[in-house]
Amino acid sequence: MPVGGEDYRIVHPEAAEALIDEADFERDERLPYWADLWPSAIALAGRLAAEDLRGVRAIELGCGVGLPSVVALKRGAEVLATDHYRAALDFAAYNARINTAKRLPTALLDWHAHDLRGFLGRFELVFAADVLYERRHAEALARLVPRLLEPGGAALVADPGREGCAAFLAVMRRSGFRVESERREVWLSGRRSVGVYVHRISR
Numbered sequence: 001m002p003v004g005g006e007d008y009r010i011v012h013p014e015a016a017e018a019l020i021d022e023a024d025f026e027r028d029e030r031l032p033y034w035a036d037l038w039p040s041a042i043a044l045a046g047r048l049a050a051e052d053l054r055g056v057r058a059i060e061l062g063c064g065v066g067l068p069s070v071v072a073l074k075r076g077a078e079v080l081a082t083d084h085y086r087a088a089l090d091f092a093a094y095n096a097r098i099n100t101a102k103r104l105p106t107a108l109l110d111w112h113a114h115d116l117r118g119f120l121g122r123f124e125l126v127f128a129a130d131v132l133y134e135r136r137h138a139e140a141l142a143r144l145v146p147r148l149l150e151p152g153g154a155a156l157v158a159d160p161g162r163e164g165c166a167a168f169l170a171v172m173r174r175s176g177f178r179v180e181s182e183r184r185e186v187w188l189s190g191r192r193s194v195g196v197y198v199h200r201i202s203r
């Protein structure tokens, strides 16, 4: 995967569908979307590759196999990669090791969890790719993101135009945040491309 002039090797399961677990779905409707590398992750990684992140305390939400975290780590950020699937964290940590030779700290973090001790107010940068595909995610993330940020911090959210994203951005604006949006074209195999918006959200 070429990002910002460098090639990254991202390992992920061959078929996400093979990982569907009915018990998981019954519990909280979770599906193993983490196992694919989504165009939004590629767009977000491209944006992070263009930033000087030396020493920046950052957290990725819904990291999946972790390309944006890996790029941020390479750019010098202190990144914590999070997801609600343990297997996603294992893949993200592995991908960091093979691309940067650095250790990527990871943590299980469910956006709907009540106990967020250890996470709150700690981060200068929160980033996430394609996490707003359900309306209930918009509400949870609009509550969570401001609580994770330290004063003066910012969030980068990459999204291909999902319904939940508009709802999320509307709440953030109502809470006094400024949103600047950039459209990036992500080229996929077969000469197809997808437009992805990278939204920067700050006070």
Ligand SMILES: C[S@@+](CC[C@H](N)C(=O)[O-])C[C@H]1O[C@@H](n2cnc3c(N)ncnc32)[C@H](O)[C@@H]1O
Residues within 6 Å of the ligand: 032, 033, 034, 035, 036, 037, 038, 039, 040, 041, 042, 061, 062, 063, 064, 065, 066, 082, 083, 084, 085, 088, 109, 110, 111, 112, 128, 129, 130, 131, 133
């Ligand atoms: C569409 S995938 C995107 C994965 C990765 N960010 C990418 O763009 O390639 C959505 C990600 O959000 C995670 N996720 C969904 N609901 C979550 C929740 N309630 N708490 C934490 N992570 C969640 C999934 O496990 C998955 O990794």
